Amino acid sequence: MKSTYDPSAVESRWYTAWEDAGAFRPETNPDGAPYSIVIPPPNVTGVLHMGHALDLTIQDVLIRRKRMQGYRALWLPGTDHAGIATQNVVERELAKEGMSRHDLGREKFVEQVWTWKAKSGNRITEQMRTMGFSTDWTRERFTFDEGLSKAVRKVFVQLYDEGLIYRGNRIINWCPRCHTALSEIEVEHEDEAGELTHIKYPFVEGDGHITVATTRPETMLGDTAVAVHPDDERYRDAVGRLIRLPLLDREIPVVADEGVELEFGTGAVKVTPAHDPLDFEIGQRHGLDEIQVIDTEARITEHGGRFAGQDRFEAREAVRHELKKRGFLERIDDHHHSVGHCSRCGTVVEPMLSLQWFVKVKPLTIPAIEAVKDGRTRFVPKRWENNYFHWMENLRDWCISRQLWWGHGIPAWYCDDCDEVIVAEDDPTSCPSCASGDLTRDEDVLDTWFSSQLWPFSTMGWPEETDDLATYYPTTVLVTGFDIIYFWVARMMMMGLHFTGDVPFADVSIHGLIRTPDGRKMSKSSGNALDPLDLVERYGADPLRLSLIQAAAPGHDVPYDEAWTDAARRFGNKVWNALRFAVEHMEIRDVPASGGYPADPGPEDAWILGRLAEVTVEFDRLFDDYRFSDAYGLLYNFAWAEVFDWYLELAKTPLRDEKRAAATRATLGAVLRDLLKLLHPAIPFLTEDLWSELGDGSLLITTSWPEPPAVAGPGSMSTLQDLIIGLRRFRSEHQISPKTPIETTVSDPDGLSEPWWADHLSSLAGCNVVYGEAPDAGAMSRVIAGSVQAFIPLEGLVDIDAERTRIEKAIADSEGELARSHAKLTNPNFRDRAPAEVVAGEEAKADAAQQRLAKLGAQLEELG
């Protein structure tokens, strides 16, 4: 073995070996209980970012452990066709050649997208391999592949037949740049500084006017009413009168509607039914005209009179200018309000009346809410359930049609003759109503999330009743960031319950977002995004994985700092060298794949085996609660501080003693082996590589998860450790060179010590030890560990003043400790109400401090 760990060398070796062995397939454990995860499918044209790296590492860690525990563990991979995102990418490519999709035509363009997908679609899956993710590639799916498309179509048709999908004229969010409708959640609202323009709307008859306030003066061109609240005294007499709309001179009524806020603005609102959701509702209630004054390019339509053809923002200024000129402008106030932007391209969206397809979600939300309320699906951490409920309860109908070319076509046909609408799984050939008319297929495609929401069961073969569906659905856990609870998790719940009668997953493990070290959002656009593949190159995939898993406290954002990955790399080096140590001191091939704990362990062995047992149990407990960062933090510290720093050093002595070496070799081998197993889910490449040094040529990935060894008990090890630490500190404080042996007499009235201590005190603290009472040889320093004292002659070794300072400090510490204990113990309430073991513990503490003080006092006296 080389003396240093080289991640890139290690990581190039194992992925194909695992895959060739079929280790990623659940069939590797044919008799195990099912355990399943479906990957949140990344965009097919995307590249792996830090968020994926975190999300997928968590899933891989879960799957690898379950696989080792013997479960039939399925991790199903795949990608999302990502309608609007992918189309945008390809359109940008075309734009470089000075072309638009319309130059190609729909068919050619879609072909082009498929070509692009074939070219770049494997990129992210290749990157997943680099990261070591053990997904079952034989089951890889794509939201646009044949089976999933069939599922989409069946779902659409059934929902339509059930009246849960309908087509209607509604206000939708339109992106003038992407040229498509968007759903509510594809719109990002941002608070912006704007202006509230107050406009005088004069009555047709008589004097006077009503002042309305608007942030979008250009929409006045489409006004068909002014609305006031029915209880508003100010406008009591105005209701029913007619207004002459400025600039256009259209006569519009004043209506009373409860949707108007009394307090806001002037209490009177201009009503533009074709360009505002609230106005649309008011318009419906009062039978108002809906005049579209802004078109799909965000330009003023011919209904806008002299403003026709102007861009909406240009028109805003022009309208305002004209109003002012004609004396209708009252005033303009500064006003902060939120403005909707397209989440894909950032363009300000235009609310607009449009004929689109919608899902009627209310009936679907009820069982989805119920399933979380009664615990069939559980969020971790639980507080995310509140967000889920809140969103579900306030959900409005979901606009699912998109005016794009890349996506699942809507299975609807319109008869040219009789206006019949046909929605069917199989393409119809003739109109069932009139049988004569030609059929024209709806040109729109479905929102990408319409197919993603079926993912947990469509990937398993639904609507066919496949073995996979029966075995792995519902899935065990969904791992995802809180940012797509609304987009995806909630919808999967609705669809899973509606179409399979069962929840799509039992647990939802929520993690946070990766942030920069200073807590900002990592994003490509702000140029602060780290590339996980670059980090893999510089530190290794295993170190990146370990650092992410350690940093990810459940449900919290992760400010990522490369220093963590660097630390994880050094940890890998430490593990590497620990195994190298074992290789040099024993026949490593003799280590069995499990068991092999010595029947007659030495005291050092018994101690570390006891600790291993405790850590194994605790690790499993934390892990099962999805507390990965705690679990791996525990393991990291156990491995480094206890196994490497203590046990390996302690083992050196018995390894030199042929009588004791056998038990220590067995322990060393077993402990390192179990450590490799426990670490494997987080750092699979390194542990697999080291595993190949020992054992029988089997793969670690499919070996068994460790059972905690039967506890042998800690013995006197902790007292010895305290003594060694005390002696090292003594040496450090008195600046005694490590090369200078310290002659010391160990006094042990309670018989805690053992003969074998002497070797360790020699090798680990540089002390030559004799056992006995304090020697009568002048002033002595003392190092105290419980009732054990190590006496060290002052003469020639220690500066008396320094020693006095050291003792005085120790006395001060002990006195403080004693005072705190004393205060508790003299409180009668404490004795009465605290549990007996807490009181006993406090008494023991006070006792120990007292004893220690007595010894320290005696020594101070000796110093004179």
Add this chain to the structure above:
RNA sequence: GGGCGUUUAGCUCAGUUGGGAGAGCGCUGCCCUUACAAGGCAGAGGUCGGCGGUUCGAGCCCGUCAACGCCCACCA
């Protein structure tokens, strides 16, 4: 306008049944000790945001205030 989160060592963060404050990085001193200098040993550093309450006992539970952040909302 609602809801949620955060506030703990110089920095970034852990700390889930309330019972003696932790990690990584950084810092100080010593050491190339035959697994590892990508290392070892020893150490410094915290009124756990403020105030109040519950409790024998609070970083942890309750109330309140403050700062920062996020999400949701038909703020014309």
